[in-house]
Amino acid sequence: MITAKFATECNIAIRNHVPIFPRWKDYKDKDLIFKDFREKVGLKFDTDITKAPYQRACVTMMKKGIRQQRYKLKKKYFDPFPLHLVPTTSPIPHMTDEQWGDLVNSWKEHKKLETCQGNRANRGKVQLHQTTGSRSYDIYIETLGDKYNDEPPNALELFKECHYSKKRKAFTPAVQSVINEIERKITDPTEDGEQPNVTEAVSAMLVRKTKKNRFLHNVGIQNKTGTSNAMRRELEAELIREKQGSNELRALVDKQRQQMDAMAKQMQEAEAARAKHDEEMKQKQAETDALLKRLISMIPNNT
Template identity: 45%
Template structure:
């Protein structure tokens, strides 16, 4: 934009020619971050999955593991219409698909391919990555177009035209399209959208750095961190109203509620008020705590104890009946064995007598 002044001192603004250059799009992520880490360490990252877990304990390693699994599925594996199609008749992941997947994961990490924890983690990541890729393909190539204009040629290098058409036909199923609309409407009712993107809550907490070096962040602080939009530099209206309500409840006790509440109780109470199934506290590995009076707590404990006693009595009765039935079955089997043994002995004696009689009988022709 340029400015020019005329003889009267008025300033005129002239806007230069508009730029028609298309905005630059981000290219495909081919795991450059993991390559830089590998070169810096002069070796691959060790992938160790603790027993009973499906992710590495290190947040950085867990994030890179998930990223690489998604890249492998996106560029090297076909996307079927359901997870069942990845399995064989025995319920296991097809050998060819799994060896291809875990082999490419092993090229990026230092890991024991024969370890059962690693194999289970890879199967779980394969399941999640294929579901995400299926959703992305549907969102990009199916939803924006009328049904008769959906391409019949595979747009994925790792899929044949036959596999692509089978996937498209599954999306065209009226029942599945109805379920898709129901799920879309349910997602539209979500009030508190987190702003962590694909990053898990654990990784996001780990990346807070020294922001809370003086004290540990409570649940209200974490709720603010996970719902603050860095792009818009603010909270959404719904989130801001919930934060204000939480802060008012934690500031000072009121006449209606003279007892002070912890941040966990306040967050749980406000989320339970505005959502049907709040899971925020579960995602940050804190159990959902509802504000209850001491009397209701005692009543709940007594009721639970009575139910446990009734169940234990029922279990003892069933165990006693099962034991008696087993003993009766054993006695009957023993009696049957004794009777069978006696019958065999009687049959053997009769066979001996019959053989004796037959041996003393002479043919009629010999007597004549």
């Protein structure tokens, strides 16, 4: 509870008092900002703000909070607008217009825009979105309380809990499809007539549907039955994905190289056409000058 309150007070102090710079290293020589932040948070707790553990905790929370606040500002004041319509004055009182301008210019950098576009595309590929919010899996599971009084929840039940949208009161189509496949798999008996292992079924399905199967590890379930097979399948699937990624990257590089070669060829052709045009213009100008000279020479000199 104290940790949660400390994190909350740190976030409040960042939102209300700390300017947001483009990079964390921009704060390195800003001792006054760190001091002001430690003092404002320390007012809420009975602690010695000069102690090293407290100062290290403040730096850690400040670093995380600034990154989150930078993301929120970008999402609210930068992403929805065309570049020429992004606000030029600071929308928050504790940042000057100059500081806001530096932050906006960092977002406008070509490399930054490409990185954000790539991250946005990668997020769009995620099918199984967790619904635990900002809480970690273990903390979220603790909030379930006495819901599973008789025995701890199995892997499928935890998967449902962590992927159920309380806002929509339903699973997403992708999550519902995975749940249906797992339930169908665990209800069909194996070749030796035994009931399939729920944890192994969930693990095998997540290996197929996710790039990195970490859910069972994050919720604290150890897959004892068929662990080696699941790990082998996961490694094989990861190798296939890496190979596919390498092929896609190679194809992308080849395509870009072809485009660059085509652009270079077009530039050479344009340069040759321009040189030819200049040469023709010079020749025409020389012919015109020669004609004018002949005409002038034909005019009688009355003087």
